[in-house]
Amino acid sequence: MSTSPENRDRAIVAWAKDRYPIAKFAEWAKHKTVPVGPNAFWYYFGGITLFLFLIQVGTGILLMFYYKGSADTAFASVRFISAKVPFGWLIRSVHAWSANLMILSAFIHMFSVFFMRAYRKPRELTWVSGIALLGLLLGFGFSGYLLPWNELAFFATKVGTDIVGVIPVIGEPIMYVLRGGEDVTGSTLPRFFALHVALFPALLTIFIAGHLFFIQLQGIHEPGTWKAHPEQRKTMPFFPHFFMREMLLWLITLNILAVLAVYFPAELGVEADPFAPAPAGIKPEWYFLATFEFLKYMPAHVGPMEGEEFGLLIISIGFLGWCLVPWIDRGRNPKLTKIVMAAGVAIIVFLSIMTYRGFAA
Amino acid sequence: MRFLASALVIVSAAFGPVAWADELDEPEEAVDSAEIELPGGECLACHLTTDDKLGELWKADVHARAGITCVTCHGGDDTKADKDLAKRPGTKYRGALTPRQVVDSCGGCHSDAEYMKERKPLLPIDQLEKYWTSWHGKLLKEGEPKVAQCASCHHAHGIREVNDAKSPVYASNVPATCAHCHADAEYMREFGIKTNQYEQYVESVHGKALLEKNDVRGAPACNDCHGNHGAAPPSVSAITHICGACHSYNAELFLGSPLAPAFRERSLADCVACHGQHEITHTSDSWLEDEPGGACRKCHETGDEGSELALYFADSMESVHQSFDEIDGLLTEAETKGMDVTEAEDYVEAARQGLMQARTLIHAFSKPVMEEKLIEISANQAAALEAGYSALRGLQERRRGLAISTLLLLLLTIVVAIKIRMLPPTE
Amino acid sequence: MKFDRRTIVNWFLGGSAFAWAGSVIFPVLRYLMPPPEQEAAVSAVKAATLTEMAPNSGKIFKFGRKPALIVRRSDGTFAAFLAKCTHLDCVVQYRKDKERIWCACHDGLYDLNGTNVGGPPPRPLDALEVHMQGDDVYVTRKS
Numbered sequence: 001m002s003t004s005p006e007n008r009d010r011a012i013v014a015w016a017k018d019r020y021p022i023a024k025f026a027e028w029a030k031h032k033t034v035p036v037g038p039n040a041f042w043y044y045f046g047g048i049t050l051f052l053f054l055i056q057v058g059t060g061i062l063l064m065f066y067y068k069g070s071a072d073t074a075f076a077s078v079r080f081i082s083a084k085v086p087f088g089w090l091i092r093s094v095h096a097w098s099a100n101l102m103i104l105s106a107f108i109h110m111f112s113v114f115f116m117r118a119y120r121k122p123r124e125l126t127w128v129s130g131i132a133l134l135g136l137l138l139g140f141g142f143s144g145y146l147l148p149w150n151e152l153a154f155f156a157t158k159v160g161t162d163i164v165g166v167i168p169v170i171g172e173p174i175m176y177v178l179r180g181g182e183d184v185t186g187s188t189l190p191r192f193f194a195l196h197v198a199l200f201p202a203l204l205t206i207f208i209a210g211h212l213f214f215i216q217l218q219g220i221h222e223p224g225t226w227k228a229h230p231e232q233r234k235t236m237p238f239f240p241h242f243f244m245r246e247m248l249l250w251l252i253t254l255n256i257l258a259v260l261a262v263y264f265p266a267e268l269g270v271e272a273d274p275f276a277p278a279p280a281g282i283k284p285e286w287y288f289l290a291t292f293e294f295l296k297y298m299p300a301h302v303g304p305m306e307g308e309e310f311g312l313l314i315i316s317i318g319f320l321g322w323c324l325v326p327w328i329d330r331g332r333n334p335k336l337t338k339i340v341m342a343a344g345v346a347i348i349v350f351l352s353i354m355t356y357r358g359f360a361a
Numbered sequence: 362m363r364f365l366a367s368a369l370v371i372v373s374a375a376f377g378p379v380a381w382a383d384e385l386d387e388p389e390e391a392v393d394s395a396e397i398e399l400p401g402g403e404c405l406a407c408h409l410t411t412d413d414k415l416g417e418l419w420k421a422d423v424h425a426r427a428g429i430t431c432v433t434c435h436g437g438d439d440t441k442a443d444k445d446l447a448k449r450p451g452t453k454y455r456g457a458l459t460p461r462q463v464v465d466s467c468g469g470c471h472s473d474a475e476y477m478k479e480r481k482p483l484l485p486i487d488q489l490e491k492y493w494t495s496w497h498g499k500l501l502k503e504g505e506p507k508v509a510q511c512a513s514c515h516h517a518h519g520i521r522e523v524n525d526a527k528s529p530v531y532a533s534n535v536p537a538t539c540a541h542c543h544a545d546a547e548y549m550r551e552f553g554i555k556t557n558q559y560e561q562y563v564e565s566v567h568g569k570a571l572l573e574k575n576d577v578r579g580a581p582a583c584n585d586c587h588g589n590h591g592a593a594p595p596s597v598s599a600i601t602h603i604c605g606a607c608h609s610y611n612a613e614l615f616l617g618s619p620l621a622p623a624f625r626e627r628s629l630a631d632c633v634a635c636h637g638q639h640e641i642t643h644t645s646d647s648w649l650e651d652e653p654g655g656a657c658r659k660c661h662e663t664g665d666e667g668s669e670l671a672l673y674f675a676d677s678m679e680s681v682h683q684s685f686d687e688i689d690g691l692l693t694e695a696e697t698k699g700m701d702v703t704e705a706e707d708y709v710e711a712a713r714q715g716l717m718q719a720r721t722l723i724h725a726f727s728k729p730v731m732e733e734k735l736i737e738i739s740a741n742q743a744a745a746l747e748a749g750y751s752a753l754r755g756l757q758e759r760r761r762g763l764a765i766s767t768l769l770l771l772l773l774t775i776v777v778a779i780k781i782r783m784l785p786p787t788e
Numbered sequence: 789m790k791f792d793r794r795t796i797v798n799w800f801l802g803g804s805a806f807a808w809a810g811s812v813i814f815p816v817l818r819y820l821m822p823p824p825e826q827e828a829a830v831s832a833v834k835a836a837t838l839t840e841m842a843p844n845s846g847k848i849f850k851f852g853r854k855p856a857l858i859v860r861r862s863d864g865t866f867a868a869f870l871a872k873c874t875h876l877d878c879v880v881q882y883r884k885d886k887e888r889i890w891c892a893c894h895d896g897l898y899d900l901n902g903t904n905v906g907g908p909p910p911r912p913l914d915a916l917e918v919h920m921q922g923d924d925v926y927v928t929r930k931s
Contacts, residue, residue, distance in 0.1 A: 762815075
């Protein structure tokens with residue numbers, strides 16, 4: 001067996017080695033390590049988010065083969081995908097479920113980074129770019145929700161863009177641009193479609209590249225205690241140890257998506273009618289529920305401001321604080337660190353309660 | 362010119378606030394009188410002050426807008442401010458009109474083709490002629506003053522066009538207008554007719570369609586069956602024509618059916634015999650059943666030809682309904698499991714239209730006619746069922762596919778897990 | 789030929805990965821094959837052919853999911869409408885004898901422009917647009 005597969009493999013490898021710095025890459029890969037410790041499990045969520053994003057790109061492109069982004073045809077084309085195209089229901093349901101799981105895993109990733117205090121110097125920019133990525137994911141969710149052009153999405157978009165309009169000075173023009181007019185109409189759909197399949201993917205790719213580049217340059221954050229006790233330091237090679245585990249998780253994630261798609265396929269509902277009165281129980285997607293619910297609790301007026309405006313102000317301040325966490329908690333003052341961590345817990349509790357109330361309402 | 366205009370603007374701007382204040386002080390009447398010059402001359406000088414409603418009614422009256430004055434109906438001389446002079450002999454002053462005078466007075470103009478053509482060419486001129494054919498008119502001629510005349514329904518001084526929703530003869534107001542007398546047992550006692558028509562009507566399909574759904578074009582009010590100016594109970598032989606005015610296909614089928622001559626022989630009032638009159642309710646398939654109280658049982662006996670046919674209708678409807686129940690259950694199941702059933706729903710819709718037509722076709726009282734329609738319905742129902750089952754089969758297929766893919770993944774997972782275990786230990 | 793444990797595992801890995809990949813790729817390939825039935829998202833429907841419809845005739849056809857009626861007037865021109873009566877949603881039909889569109893439920897009448905001219909219908913039928921292409925008569929949504 002002189003032409004064993006291995007020999008052939010080697011020939012290909014030799015061919016490639018002749019042209020590309022494979023050896024250098026292999027050397028680099030050999031030395032790339034991932035910390036091992038009680039928190040190691042959480043390290044996988046960044047990768048899962050990335051994987052889900054790749055799923056979104058794949059299924060999204062497939063959906064565009066049949067989707068027609070205009071108010072006359074959008075709903076019918078989505079129904080066509082769900083009902084008539086072979087496995088169309090699967091592609092669409094996976095796209096919808098993957099979107100939700102992606103945002104969920106991005107949240108988990110963010111909070112795990114937060115509680116491991118991995119945002120500290122030198123990873124401030126990784127943190128900020130991560131938040132930008134989450135923002136983009138939410139933008140994806142918001143813009144994608146409208147595309148089937150069903151009643152629920154239509155009114156949720158109306159409410160959502162209304163909230164944008166509350167922002168002083170710039171809110172109204174932004175809302176006008178987003179909606180393509182005074183109101184959510186057929187002209188809004190192509191805009192959201194363009195954002196969803198062109199602008200956001202481009203931005204996201206840039207930010208992901210930056211995010212990964214930072215991680216590559218600086219390595220994965222290691223538990224702080226290791227500095228004091230170097231003997232506790234334990235790592236595993238990225239290739240193949242971590243990589244294979246990550247792959248395994250990806251496979252399992254994909255299967256979870258398939259199970260969800262088969263047992264809980266994405267619904268379509270009834271076609272949007274811009275002139276119909278809003279049906280009862282209009283709710284945004286779960287990741288916007290907390291904000292939606294919080295704004296509902298605002299009084300009509302707070303001092304000179306409108307209630308919603310005030311609510312948005314509080315959210316904006318909170319968000320700004322969240323972005324600036326790496327500069328607030330630099331790890332020099334244990335008391336401050338404790339406060340910041342407590343604030344993180346409080347935020348999770350607050351978001352959970354608000355989201356729950358939003359669901360229950 | 363331009364200079365003048367701008368000067369005017371400046372001046373009016375300067376006096377603006379003052380003028381505004383003046384306007385506020387002015388009494389409101391001034392604005393009103395500017396709108397319409399109320400006809401009536403000197404009559405109004407007294408009558409508007411003694412009867413505060415009269416002015417308001419008269420303002421809304423189509424005749425006031427057409428320039429007709431008090432004198433046209435009441436006589437007198439409206440150029441005289443003095444009461445005695447205005448009503449002096451020789452002015453044909455006659456005060457409040459008697460019912461007969463009302464009819465003659467309104468009818469005088471409204472039946473005059475030459476006169477009406479100049480003023481309201483689209484309005485019919487046969488009201489008076491019809492009125493004398495009505496029971497109201499006949500009794501009035503005999504000297505009965507309690508019957509309805511023009512003003513009873515149209516009012517005297519606030520007459521509005523029939524399309525004016527505030528008019529008492531606007532479609533949805535007609536039942537209450539008629540009921541004003543006809544539902545008053547005390548008032549109607551001496552005439553010896555029932556007074557429960559309104560009560561029955563408001564609960565009927567027609568009453569609900571008109572008064573609750575406000576279907577003013579479609580649903581009949583009292584006048585649509587009884588006539589308005591010629592109001593009278595329709596004769597037995599006229600019933601089919603009256604109901605057939607809207608339910609034309611039903612009427613056509615019925616008149617062509619073997620039942621029509623049989624009903625005539627027995628002086629049965631066609632539609633009314635089964636459906637009732639003022640109380641007409643939604644039909645029910647249970648009417649066809651061969652049980653005491655069933656519509657057919659009024660004449661037919663168990664075992665005769667008619668009863669057999671009724672039984673056939675009842676069974677057919679029953680089986681159509683059962684199929685619908687089966688389809689509904691199936692489609693609901695498929696839908697809750699996330700399958701698209703829009704195609705099946707299209708067949709269901711077609712079958713429902715068919716059922717509606719089948720119900721109409723009952724009026725032909727013919728088995729072959731019904732059979733043909735039932736074949737069409739069951740074809741659509743079968744197609745809906747097939748679509749529903751195929752959706753469920755699709756679901757099975759999905760699950761089978763998932764199971765296969767999961768099994769393969771499980772295998773892969775195990776192998777990868779083994780592979781991971783075989784990796785050299787980390788440090 | 790000797791197989792050590794490592795090689796066997798590698799073969800298994802390759803095999804199962806291949807099989808599993810097949811279960812992912814198969815649906816995708818099937819998805820990419822356009823279904824034979826053309827889209828329900830109608831913008832244009834071939835309602836009839838010129839030869840099939842004599843003047844003074846009508847035909848019910850499906851416009852997407854809705855029943856629609858195409859009529860050929862006596863002068864040879866076409867008109868098309870959604871066939872739901874504007875009174876209570878019965879399906880209307882063409883009456884040759886009256887040259888009218890008729891709803892059997894309550895004797896509603898529309899003229900051949902779809903205008904409600906008799907009976908209960910409160911408003912005209914929803915009109916569609918007719919386009920001719922050779923012998924084919926296409927119907928589209930009113931733009």
